[in-house]
Amino acid sequence: MDVDSIREDFVVLQKEVNGKPIIYMDSACMSLKPLKVLEAINNYYMNFPSCAGRSNHTLSNQVEEERKKAREAIQKFIGADRSNEIIFTRNTTEGLNLVMSSLDFDEGDVILTTDREHNSNLIPCHMLAKSAGITHQVVKSGDDFTFDMDRFQQALSDKVKLVSFVYTSNLDGHTLPVKEIIKAAHDNGSMVMLDAAQAVPHHDVNVKKLDVDFLAFSGHKMLGPTGTGALYVKEELQGLLRPFMVGGETVEWSTYDDHKFLNPPERFEAGLQNYAGEIGFAAAARYISSVGKDNISWHEQKLTERLHEGLSSIKGVEIVGVQNPSLRGGITSFNVSGMGFHEVAMLLNENDNIMVRSGQHCVHSWFKAHEIEGSVRASLYLYNTEEEVDKMVSAIGEIAKLS
């Protein structure tokens, strides 16, 4: 993987702020976008800025055709069997909400989550506990913060209708053993949904091999346009989902008092869609495939280990969550003792244009349970370099001296 030539594809990396290059380490929140994605978006707006499906003219037909290709590209990217298993969404949050709100839950049904869920997977469980009387049960991690398979097995009962787990944690980059989890859940008769927001952009995810039932992810975390995402729903389970949002594009016909829904995925894609976004999203998937998913995860791993080694040598730096860098993909969460996490992030930005996230990363529940106020999070991607990691280490070294 040639990082120098990859970096040339990202216009923003050619820019300088205050005479210094940008060092972007916030890709777990929002990734940068390569030229190919910008060109794909532009192509829509310049050449066929029309609607798909409704009209029968040349431009509209072109949108329909490009949209079909985009859906097939996303299908292929995650190894799904059929393109109708891909529902376009605005983001991971929408995909998770769609499933939680559309499945039929009875009072007493259990939804299992881990203790490190993003609010986008956690809050829908709170809502269902209130509205449908489900029981939300949390599987605690082990003492080393990794997934505890034994606790999970013990939590499985005939009441567990849905296991809804984060695949790769945005808190510390820990990836769960999802294949074993899915097998155990299915043996128990439970369905499985994965929050794959931090998985799909960073390592190979194949829904068929995993045999997962529902999988949600975002385009904007994988080099795609903002406000794009997809939800995979296994074809045989699509009938279990009630339409989430209804209206234009979801029905074959309507009368004053009745209607007939279209088949999935259209049934779940109400109103005019983000066509430019979907086309750009597909361009992002093709770009990642052309670089190679394994190359990307290997590169991130190498950088994380370098960052970990550097940070660990600085007095007062504490890594948050899983300690072993080989289990953390591209994410490193840490604190500098005696200094607030927001202050550290601000100093990194002001002194060296190093852009990281600070706070509780929408996993407030985990931070509260562990009585940690928050952390600085550096999240790396294919365009980051060893030199950038070294600059980060030396910047933190300077900051630690101030504390």
Ligand SMILES: Cc1ncc(COP(=O)(O)O)c(C=O)c1O
């Ligand atoms: C693990 C995880 N799940 C869900 C989300 C929500 O993603 P989005 O805001 O794209 O819906 C995020 C975003 O950071 C995430 O990291």
